[in-house]
Amino acid sequence: MIDLVxxxxxxxxxxxxARIEVKDFVEGGLKLLQAETDSQVKMLVRL
Numbered sequence: 235m236i237d238l239v240x241x242x243x244x245x246x247x248x249x250x251x252a253r254i255e256v257k258d259f260v261e262g263g264l265k266l267l268q269a270e271t272d273s274q275v276k277m278l279v280r281l
Contacts, residue, residue: 252277 238244251274254262259279267274 246276249276250278251275253280254278255280 235244239246252263252266254266254277256279263277263279267277
């Protein structure tokens with residue numbers, strides 16, 4: 235599976251449901267995950 239992702243044969247973009255900065259992790263990340271448990275799949279945190 236990882237090899238397929240690396241090769242670009244599987245697009246994970248549709249599974250990323252949010253992008254946040256690390257400084258906003260608690261307010262923008264954890265609270266969002268708690269509030270939207272049925273719609274949040276994968277959250278990217280930018281360092």
